[in-house]
Amino acid sequence: MASGQQALSHMQLHALALLTLCSPATAQGDAPVAPSPGAVALKDGRFVLDKQIIPKPGGVVVKFKSADVFVPDRLIIDWFSPDAKVQYEAKNEKEQKRIDKGEIRFNGRWMRRDAATRTLVKLQKKLKAKIKKQNERKEWRNAIRIETKNFKFAHNLPDELFEELRELFEIYYKTFTKYWRLKTKLAHKPTVHIYSDAGDFNQIATNGPGGVLGYYHLLSNELHLYWDRADPELTIDVLFHETNHMLSDMVNGKFRYPRWIEEPMAEYYGASKWNKKTKKMEMGFVQAGRLAEIQDDIAKGKTMKLKNLIGSTSYQCYTWGWSFVHFMMETPKYQKKWKKFWLDIAHKNGIKRKGAGPFRTCDRDLLEKLLLKYTGHKKLDTLEKEWHAYVKKLEAQSLEGIEAAGRKLRSMGKYTKAEKFLAKAVSMGAKSPHTYAAYADVLYRGSGWSKALSMINKAIEMDPLDSEFYYKKGKILVQPGPVKNKKIAKQCYLLAAEITPDEWKYAIAAAEIYED
Template sequence: MAVPRRLALASLLSLAFAGQALADRLVTSDGRVIEVQKARQLENGDYLLVFRSTEVVCPARFVASVEIEGDMSDYVPRDAKEEKMLAKGYVRYNGRWMSKPAYEAELAKETEARRLRTEELALHSKFRNGYTKETKHFQFKTNTSPELLDFYADLLEAYYDIMDKRVGIKPTPKLSRTKMRINIYRSRDDWERNNEAGMRGSVVGYFSFRDESLNFFHDYQDPEFTLWVALHECTHLLTYLIEPQSWPRIWVNEGVADYFGSSDVTRDKKGRIHIEPGKLQVDRILTVQQAIKDDTFVHLEDLFQVEKSNFTAFEYAHAWSFVYFLNNTKKYQKGFKKFFKEFYTVPNSVEYTWEPFPNVQGTAKIIPADEVRRILLKALKVKDVAKLEEEWLAFVEGIELDSATARFKRAYRKVLQAAIDDFDQAKEDLDAAIDAGLEDSRAYWARAMVKAFKDGFSSASADLRKAVELAPLNARYRHDLGMAISGAGLSFGFITVSFGDDSMDKTLEKLDETALHEAEEQLALACELAPDNGDYQEDLADFRSSRARIGK
């Protein structure tokens, strides 16, 4: 009898928590808490981490602290007080010493809590059954977790407040009664399977003016990338609320969205989110600097006129850098804020035409390119565009960059966005960055993805092994290494491997026992490192089912 995927996932997660009666807690240097069966420091200072699936020697720099829990058989007491506790048969748990019965009661309570969470995560693992939350301005839905639901709700409400103070969001009576829908998917694969517009490939998020919804996925490997996407696309949502029938010029719309998308996000002591827009994007600066050097840069007059169909990543970099320049040049800051408000609110002083448009209203206000140019120059108090261009280019040229870091970040963005047309350039950038001595696990992972796309999955293994070496507790790298070894495929946006039982069986039949064991070991370890990631659990379940069928 076929077992429904949700029930199979729940069973797998339950098994993952079985046998965890004794576990140590490890806090990583980046703040994650990982449960391992045993964590012991070696003579050289590194840690031997014993997982259910395998053992890992982890360099000390990745470990912030370790709490030895429950099994005190080889625990070395720190002082006389701890010696007495051990002599009494006490155990250390959650940073406290307690009697064996108290420990067992605490353990039973936590085991039950984990069981309930496992069932809850499985219940909401499909987007149609996702968690929901309604806030002051939005309706959220996600199949990630309750914690991420709360985080994104706080984030986008905080962003609404920022934009409201800057421009003044005054929705129409109808929109004021409507809460925009925010859909957050648990992974890129899940997003590509389920987003309502059928977006995939290099699209990593979008705001739909047709159904008034914001859509993106959470990237567990790189949450900062998700922050950028969420804030970038939410800019489009908020400018829609300001004037739902305005269709802005592409260079302004994307340049502004990218400026606000690149933000520092922090929490204060009271837990409130603070957003500081305008982080420097070194990859975009690198692109414009190289264009200036090669005399291929986009002139301002051309940028003002560019249409959406001709707006590529190259124009994107120029638009963002121009907006960044205006916001970081004192004499233009006030003028650009005035332009920003006038451009998006479309007052009577701005000329526009009504044209048919595929939005909810059926028509849109189209501001001609020359009119956008006029109100910008008026707000900036500029008459000489050539001089303004000289100032902008000089500003960009004056920004000092670390070449290896900038080339890596440019390529990394292309991989995360699955911009396959730019993969040759991405490969050159990654090779140059790595050859220059950049020791960043993300660079090796990104190059593995490019190699997998261009030359096949097996070509990715060496770089994935290096990524694992540099970041041994990264679940994504472990998962992708397991998938690459198995030959079952890698999935990261533009590659969606879909196989029936027979095709996966045939793939695994070609592997020897050593490869099968290592692949399963890596996939299982990924699940231990990221127990809330349902996609990893499903891939492991598929692998094990196939292996059982072929009897290997």
């Protein structure tokens, strides 16, 4: 996906063509011409509108009132500046002679400069129209509706982002149905709603529980989730989790797995990875955040008894329940046995099922007997012993897993343990700016302001258009000690307010600063 100067290459502007800004004064004596506002469209659905955009090597500079912000190409889908013009730097003497004759290399070929300029103007118009259209789509009433082989979609995401997710859904369906050897039983395709932010999700998706990133509604066969740009990895986790509920509904008809099976299975699939290059799902990864919670329970001397997990509807279905399913799915001794257990309780004739509203399920005691039968155990204690031994050996070994565990522990208020994970993630070269921001938050709470400032600066470097990062930097800079700088703190608050003007806390924070 091209971006920045390369974003115009995405729109057929050759990478060798360089963009510069026209001079604000066209001739001696002319009054300076105010720079024209441009726009930037980011890959995660954010926009910067009506700001002067200046192309620079590797990205663009966005000129806010309070500061100039460099935005790297890797974050950008498209950008345009009406003040841009095309230039070309000669590579050798032969090319310089062509330039001296009034030619320029543009769009992959040599042409007259005036022809190149006309082409650039056309491309600028296309880019402006494209960004305007994407921005209008942020209103849910302008959402795009698409039907694919297995699903119906409604979304207001950038096209490039949606296409990646659409492909992911189709591969997920194919992977899931192939593994379980099942086909959909629904009379119609389920509908997937993907919102560009939490605001639309919370306003429109009214049938779900509060405080969640997504949910699947059984009766309407609708999946609702939003793209959380602040934590894309978490969004994909939620997508895999909630889509698992939808796929289970599609292939199991009126049968519903009890919560202690349904949610752990969704959590197991939630840890999956999507390989864009191979177009494959990779499963069996550790849910680092859940493991961190389990390890915290173990440290407190609290473990989950298998007899208590069976039939449970508690939050521990997501933590200890996940670990049990991971044990079953990833232990060669039990893989096929668990697979047969999962399939048979929903589909095999002769297994007694009971009503559960409009659906069918199995009662707790029957499932305990069947679990023992299928796993080859006479008592739960022996299976539990193997499970607990397995859990104690689990580790969040991947960098992504360590980052997720640290952010999860911080969100739980377990700052001492969070600091351990976050410090390790940073030492390994953490890839998410939100990991550095979380580490800064933990250090800030412990008065480690100098290091906290270093961490939040790294987060800003990775994502220079996240208003919350500037707000956190401002909070660090108003603290007493060597990092104190009220002037820069106020600038950070003002910049945060410019980036996200509808978040009043930024402007209020700026107004409350009285410089020394």
